[in-house]
Amino acid sequence: MPLPHRLRAVAGIGLALLTGAALLPGQAAAAAPDRAERLSGGGLSALVRYTEYGVPHITAKDYPGLGFGQGWAQAADQVCVLADGFVTLRGERSRHFGGEAAPRDTSLSSAATNLSSDLYFQGLRDAKTVEKLLDRPAPTGPSRQAKELMRGWAAGYNAxxxxxxxxxxxxxxxxxxxxxTASDVAERGYAMAQLAGRGAFPDGTTDTRPQAGPAPRAAGTPDPAEASRGLFGQRAKSMGSNAVAFSGSTTAGGRGLLLGNPHYPWQGGARFWQSQMTIPGELNVAGGTLLGLPVVAIGHNADMAWSHTVATGMAMSLYELKTVPGDPYSYLIDGKPERMTERAVTVPVRGKDGRVTDVTRTQWWTRFGPVTTRLDDLPLPWTDRSVHTMVDPNATNLRMIDGFLALGKARGVPGVRDALRRTQGLPWVNTVAADSRGHSLYTQSQVLPRVTDELAGRCSTPLGRQTFPASGLAVLDGSRRDCALGSDSDALQPGIFGPSAMPTRIDAPYAENSNDSPWLANADRPLTGYPRIFGDTGTARSLRTRGAVEDVAAMAKRGKLTLADLERQQFADRAPAGELAATDVAKGCAALPGGRATDSDGKPVDVSAACDALGGWDRTMRADSRGALLFDRFWRALLDTVPQERLWRVPFSAAAPVTTPNTLNTTDPGFATALADAVGELRAAGIALDAPLGEHQFVVRNGKRIPVSGGAHALGVWNMVEARWDAPRGGYTEVFHGSSYIQAVGFDGSACPMARTLLTYGQSSNPRSPHYSDQTELFSAGRMVKSRFCEKDIAAAPGLKVVRVSER
Structure with missing residues (x-):
């Protein structure tokens, strides 16, 4: 059958074809048109149709079959990354790669070494944590549909x-x-839910013991408030995002528009992967998911589009417990002693000589959770008087898959709110959505410890009185029963906030988030009144938030927005730091005596050529922008040299949070030092001060250099890119984090949403795949892919491949 006729036939595919014979990936049905009509002989199966750039459109008759198609197609693109993650979940990294090595992938925990990672995950397995949660009935446990998706995913991967x-x-x-197994898939989702709690700090829980004597403060230990602020800062830096929803009042067609731009790692298990999932008459959703999940996590259906951003809510808290005198393994609750639970965890470790031996470490648990002795830079010494234990409500949350599944079925913003209310499973994200009826939504609906401001005021320890106002990290007196977290009547589990407490903004002209708190989701309608643990108000916003709010507020005011406006916003590459400071930098540079400055090593540097380069810079981080690289290197050096309180002449004002602080303080001695350092660094690397950014910010794929636009979080660029600086190799030579699964979605009243997508690093991490870098080249060119959602669009895809996958 000629290809055009075959494509027309595909448009009519329905459930009858789901009993067809198996084809291996890459075998197009057009090459053997009769095979799609043969029976498969039983077992799970799915139909996978590949459109441009390797995007699979997976159709099945039920949830096990749909999960099967997802597992198969993900394995075809990402088998090595997935398999490496399952080694982590099995607690076997030390067996294969040695215990002292750092994990290659931190998408499932933030352990510093393979041994720490293995002890954490083996401890979960020994306690049968996930198996117990799987046994819980819905809605507190996973639904039957979620379990079937997980079972099908495992079967598809194995097939x-x-x-x-x-x-x-x-x-x-x-x-x-x-x-x-299906349990492995569940464990992967469970681990992702822990990434802002126990999974973020395993090193302090996997080998704990009391110390002898008092706990002296170590030299160089940061202030507790500052250290606690760093806990969220690291999370937002490792997984951030932008998202904006526009209501119908701002758009050309009176319907909603959404632009989602999550910032995630470009390597490892936190990569997104794109697909469409369809059970005729039951589910039809397209978008991106994190590897190993059997559902779309960010995407759209025919009526609604949504995206997520990493939220500021502190997803875990601490209790400080008073230990029993003379017995550090027992603690007091209202004066009555309770004994800790001892868990000996054993993992196999490969030594330098290649031999594998068992290593055992002890973990101690209280009624609240595991004993922890530190959170990154925040020490929590276990003394003969007290000990700290972690409270993470996501430790009993296996509802995330149900949350994403419910979002995929939601018919509009009211349906999104209902989905979040029913499932209460999203652990550490905000949700931003727009629909075909013109509604917009921002909500910080996440699983958070129920630490009200009243509870924190009444029960905070001296440490908690420093950390809670600074970051939302509660450290409560666990020796008192009246300091328990309590329950909300609409919460699915005790100890968390219910849906009615979630900061939410509905039908604002725009609703935007760039990893700051809910306060300025719409700067004209600030959100206030929520507990501190959700985030702060009245404080300086990041440059990325300020730039984003400026951009989207101007777009909303201009009105009559279209999908093309969203694409322009994504690739504008405006650098708010440059617009705020570059003119001041150029003037300050020109005012330096003799055009010279002293670098951080005390050496004089001629910086006069930098003045013109910075003055002529177009204030963008486009690949062809000249002066962008110089400003970037200067700005990073400046932030490392000059404290925020000395950086600007006009301080922050809560009355003008989008435009303050401003006016760079070029009289600070650190200004000239940073400029000298940046100029000297580029000259030493043989890089011209006005070199085009793309010549020195790039990735190499199969020997081909691909220029990359975009800029760092510190510059405030919407199209955020964080890359490794390697001056001897030419500058920023590999992107490790940044814009990932991008989607711009609108509606025109038909059953086919208007959508453009881009997976910046492509569907596959296999360098032998045709989809290893094809979308990276599109990203370099500032182009997106037309989403094929409806049958007529899928059928019209050039080079369509139709693949039957089955267990047999």
């Missing part, structure tokens, strides 16, 4: 392993690529 040969050199001959 791909049985029927295909791995070509990715990362694991082509690796013995650690093994089949998985």
């Amino acid at each position: 791909w392993l049985r029927q295909n040969k791995i070509t990715d050199p990362a694991c082509r001959t690796a013995g650690w690529v093994r089949p998985v």
Whole structure:
């Protein structure tokens, strides 16, 4: 059958084809048109249709089959990354890669070493944590549909392993690529839910013991308030995002528009992967998901589009417990002693000589959670008087998959709110949404410890009185029963805030978030009155938030917005730091005596050429922008040299939070030093001060250099890109974090939403795949892909591949 006729036939595919025969990935049905009509002989199966750039459109008759198609297609693109993650979940990194090495991938926990990672995950397995949560009935546990998706995903992944040969050199001959179970898939989702709680700080819980004597403060230990602020800062830096929803009052067609731009790692298990998932008459959703999940996490259906951003809510808290005199392993609750639970965890560790031996460490648990002795830079010494224990409500949350599934079914913003209310499973994100009826939504609906301001005021320890106002990290007196978290009547589990407490803004002309608190989701309608643990108000916003609010507020005011406006916003690459400071920098540079400044090593540097380069810079981080690289290197050096309170002449004002602080303080000695350092650094690397950014910010894929636009969080760029600086190799030579699954979605009243998408790093991490860098080249060119959601659009895709996948 000629290809055009075959494509017309595909448009009519329905459930009858779901009993067709299996085809291996890459085998187009057009090459063997009769095979799609043959029976498969039983077992799970799905139809996978690949459109441009390797995007699969997966159709099945039920949830197990749909999960099967997802597992198969993800394995085809990302088997090595997925398999490496399952090694982590099995607590076997030390067996294969040695205990002292740092994990290659921190998408499932933030452990510093393989040994720490293994002890954390093996401890969960020993306690059968996930198995117990799987046994809970819905809605406190996962629904039948979620379980079927997980079971199907595991079957699809395993079937791909049985029927295909791995070509990715990362694991082509690796013995650690093994089949998985539905419980493994559940454990992956559970681990993701822990990334802002226990999973963020495993090093302080996996090998705990009391110390002898008092706890002296170590030299160089940061102020507790500052250290606690860093806990969220690191999370937002490792996984951030922008998202904006426009209501119908601002758009050309009177319907909603959404632009989502999550900032996630470009390597490892936190990569997004794109697909469409369809059960005719039941579910039809397209978008991106994090690897290993059997659902779309960010996407759209025919009526609504949504995205997420990392929220400021502190997803875990601490209790300080008074220990029993003479017995540090017992603690007091209202004066009555309770004994800790001891858990000995054993993991296999490969030594430098190649031999594998067992290593055992002890973990101690209280009624609240595990004993912890530090949170990153915040020490929590276990003394003969007190001990700290972690409270993480997501430790009993296996509802995240149900949350994403419910969002995929939601028919509009009211449906989104209902989905979040019913499932209460999203652990550490905000949700931004727009729909075909013109509604917009921002909500910080996340699972948070129920620490009210009243409770914090009444029960905070001396440490908590420093950390809670600064960051929302509560440290409460656990020795008193009246300091328990309590319950909200509309909460699915005790100890968390219910849906009615969530900061929410509905139908604002725009609703935007760039990883700051809910306060300025719409600067004209600030959100206030929520407990501190959700986030702060009346404080300086990041430059990325300020720039984003300026941009989207101006767009909303201009009105008559279209999808093209969203694409222009994504690739504008405006640098708010440059617009605020570059003119001042150029003037300050020109005022330096003799055009010279002294660098941080005390050496004089001729910076006169930098004045013109910075003055002529267009204030963008586009690949062809000249002067952008110089400003970028200067700005980073300046922020490392000059404290925020000395950086600006006009301080922050809560009455003008989008425009203050401003006016760079070029009289601070650090200004000239930072400029000298930046100029000297570029000259030493042989890089011209006015070199185009793209010549020195790029990625290399299969030997080809691909220029990359965009800029760092510190510059405030919407199209955020964080790259590794390697001056000997030419500058920023690899993006490790930034814009990932981008989607611009609108509606025109038909059943087919208008959508443009882009997966910046492509569907596959296999360098032998045709989809290893194809979308990276689109990203470099500032282009997006037309989303094919409706049958007629899928059928019209050039080079459409139709693949039947099954267990047999």
